[in-house]
Amino acid sequence: MKWTDDRSDNVDDRRGSGGGGAIVGGGLGTLIIAAIIFFLGGDPSSLLSSSGGNSSAQTEQRELSPGELKIREFVRMVTAENEQTWTKIFAENGMQYQPAEVVLFDNTTHSDCGTAQSAMGPFYCPADHKVYMDMSFFKELEQQFGAKVTEFSIAYVMAHEMGHHVQTLLGTTQKVDALRRSGRYSEADMNRVSVATELQADFYAGVWAKQTDSREQILEPGDIQSAIEAAEAVGDDNIQKRSQGYVNQESFTHGSSAQRKEWFMKGYNTGDIKQGDTFNQLLK
Numbered sequence: 603m604k605w606t607d608d609r610s611d612n613v614d615d616r617r618g619s620g621g622g623g624a625i626v627g628g629g630l631g632t633l634i635i636a637a638i639i640f641f642l643g644g645d646p647s648s649l650l651s652s653s654g655g656n657s658s659a660q661t662e663q664r665e666l667s668p669g670e671l672k673i674r675e676f677v678r679m680v681t682a683e684n685e686q687t688w689t690k691i692f693a694e695n696g697m698q699y700q701p702a703e704v705v706l707f708d709n710t711t712h713s714d715c716g717t718a719q720s721a722m723g724p725f726y727c728p729a730d731h732k733v734y735m736d737m738s739f740f741k742e743l744e745q746q747f748g749a750k751v752t753e754f755s756i757a758y759v760m761a762h763e764m765g766h767h768v769q770t771l772l773g774t775t776q777k778v779d780a781l782r783r784s785g786r787y788s789e790a791d792m793n794r795v796s797v798a799t800e801l802q803a804d805f806y807a808g809v810w811a812k813q814t815d816s817r818e819q820i821l822e823p824g825d826i827q828s829a830i831e832a833a834e835a836v837g838d839d840n841i842q843k844r845s846q847g848y849v850n851q852e853s854f855t856h857g858s859s860a861q862r863k864e865w866f867m868k869g870y871n872t873g874d875i876k877q878g879d880t881f882n883q884l885l886k
């Protein structure tokens with residue numbers, strides 16, 4: 603992925619600030635939790651602990667390493683390119699885009715959806731319009747899920763989370779929440795709604811990749827393939843095979859590897875947000 607000169611100020615780097623708590627981590631449990639919550643749609647609050655802080659919190663501050671500072675620059679750049687691309691797309695459709703903030707953190711941090719923890723993987727909180735990113739997730743993606751992580755696969759994950767922000771700005775998140783709260787739908791039905799929500803975020807990530815490349819020529823050979831690999835690695839069928847040894851389609855909440863690839867590529871190939879009605883296509 604080629605870097606651009608744009609940097610966003612909407613990045614809140616909380617790493618090294620001493621607010622982090624100790625997380626009991628590792629092992630299959632953490633892996634499954636991360637897998638379930640990774641790319642979570644609408645409202646993660648039910649899965650996030652609402653307790654503030656951590657009794658064993660480490661209050662020590664530390665300097666960020668050069669590698670961590672480089673990650674901040676990268677995240678500021680990808681955030682800026684999300685802002686520019688979505689501002690343009692919204693304007694073309696007669697709407698005004700409101701930027702989301704990106705929070706970089708270690709261990710745990712506060713979100714309006716509850717305490718964010720590293721083991722959850724990146725997520726978007728609709729209540730505060732912020733994307734929460736702990737970079738240790740990408741190590742897990744590489745080591746546990748077997749995906750080769752590139753700069754562009756990180757950009758794809760960020761674009762997916764920004765896709766949930768777009769869903770919130772467009773009112774989709776709120777509609778899905780209303781369905782869930784109505785209690786009129788079975789768990790299997792709500793899982794299908796969740797899959798449609800997640801695949802739409804993948805679709806938006808594809809639209810972002812296409813439109814940003816048109817503006818800034820960010821893509822290099824292999825980039826799209828690395829995003830596809832990341833999307834496939836976290837497909838529900840792949841996760842279930844790894845964690846429980848079999849696949850139960852009814853319990854899917856994010857979509858299969860094939861579906862995640864399909865919708866990301868549909869977004870990339872069309873570059874048109876109007877082609878992303880996963881709800882009508884999947885919930886007939």
Ligand SMILES: [Zn+2]
Pocket residue numbers: 640641642643762763766800803
């Ligand atoms: Zn998601």
